[in-house]
Amino acid sequence: MTAVQIPATATAASTGTSAATRSLLTCAAVAGPLWAVVALAQAATREGFDLTRHPLSLLSNGSLGWLQITDFLVAGVLTIAGAAGLRRALHGAPGGRWAPRLVRVNGIGMIAAGVFVMDPADGFPAGTPYGMPELTWHSYGHMAAGSIAFIALIAACYVLGHHFSRAGNRGHAIASRVAGTALLVGNGWSMSGGTAGSLTLAVGAITAMLWVSLTAARLRRTA
Numbered sequence: 001m002t003a004v005q006i007p008a009t010a011t012a013a014s015t016g017t018s019a020a021t022r023s024l025l026t027c028a029a030v031a032g033p034l035w036a037v038v039a040l041a042q043a044a045t046r047e048g049f050d051l052t053r054h055p056l057s058l059l060s061n062g063s064l065g066w067l068q069i070t071d072f073l074v075a076g077v078l079t080i081a082g083a084a085g086l087r088r089a090l091h092g093a094p095g096g097r098w099a100p101r102l103v104r105v106n107g108i109g110m111i112a113a114g115v116f117v118m119d120p121a122d123g124f125p126a127g128t129p130y131g132m133p134e135l136t137w138h139s140y141g142h143m144a145a146g147s148i149a150f151i152a153l154i155a156a157c158y159v160l161g162h163h164f165s166r167a168g169n170r171g172h173a174i175a176s177r178v179a180g181t182a183l184l185v186g187n188g189w190s191m192s193g194g195t196a197g198s199l200t201l202a203v204g205a206i207t208a209m210l211w212v213s214l215t216a217a218r219l220r221r222t223a
Helices: 008-044 057-059 065-089 098-115 138-166 171-190 197-222
Strands: none
Touching: 008 057, 008 065, 008 098, 008 197, 057 065, 057 197, 065 197, 098 138, 098 171, 138 171, 138 197, 171 197
């Protein structure tokens, strides 16, 4: 019998590709928890902020507003990089084309949400008059960016649900759809002016973001 020799260059290339895929997936795995921790830490400590009344995006205002702006920008860049890792890891699998695309759009929306800052409103930052002000163009820009990011993230969760369903992983398929539905309901409730709408939106958004991050972490282990 003749042993088949695998060229060292081919082995090195394969190893390098796998390492690059894992690095990109790490970006996606980190993006959601990073954004959530930074935003929630501010929500709990910044004077005048009430998560039952104020959306997390409002944290981009005030002397410490640069923290949340940076949070949006860094998490957005990590999400875009992570989408490239998802594209590699899911190549040829059900949902392998659209899930990464939607995650990338979500990342772009997050960056835009960091660039376009909401207007101070409803008592935040401290000293701001209560009630909603007349919106400026950058506030409209933020809302448009947020809507695009949320729609893309909701769709990504449902596509991942299809992926796991086709793979026979019923538990992950259900979790994906629950995450997408949490954001869909939270965003809808917030837009309708429901009680504690900003809280339900925050819960939905963080749930969906963390699920994408958990999915990336799971794929990283098998990349």
